[in-house]
Amino acid sequence: MEEIISVKKCPRCNIIKPVSDFANQKVREDGLFYFCRKCSAEQSHEYYLRNAENIKSKRISRYNLDPEKYRKYSRDYAKGNPEKALESKKKSMIKTADKIK
Numbered sequence: 285m286e287e288i289i290s291v292k293k294c295p296r297c298n299i300i301k302p303v304s305d306f307a308n309q310k311v312r313e314d315g316l317f318y319f320c321r322k323c324s325a326e327q328s329h330e331y332y333l334r335n336a337e338n339i340k341s342k343r344i345s346r347y348n349l350d351p352e353k354y355r356k357y358s359r360d361y362a363k364g365n366p367e368k369a370l371e372s373k374k375k376s377m378i379k380t381a382d383k384i385k
């Protein structure tokens with residue numbers, strides 16, 4: 285019987301972690317992400333911090349290319365996820381309320 289690999293060492297933090305701490309990535313040989321979830325999150329956060337301006341301006345320019353598409357997308361999203369849409373609406377209302385204060 286083939287042994288089931290249940291732990292994997294993360295090359296970033298050098299900690300041996302259970303495979304449940306690694307996200308799935310089917311294209312990889314072991315079907316798991318290279319780094320553990322914590323490191324992947326940190327990495328993408330670092331990436332975001334390094335590229336925040338870039339990402340933001342890209343998003344804005346994409347929006348400017350086809351604003352109607354994005355408006356439609358968020359409408360469809362709200363339709364498909366009424367609870368989430370309501371939640372983000374609440375959040376933005378709170379934000380607005382904070383601004384008024």
Ligand SMILES: [Zn+2]
Nearest residue numbers: 294297320323
């Ligand atoms: Zn790690």
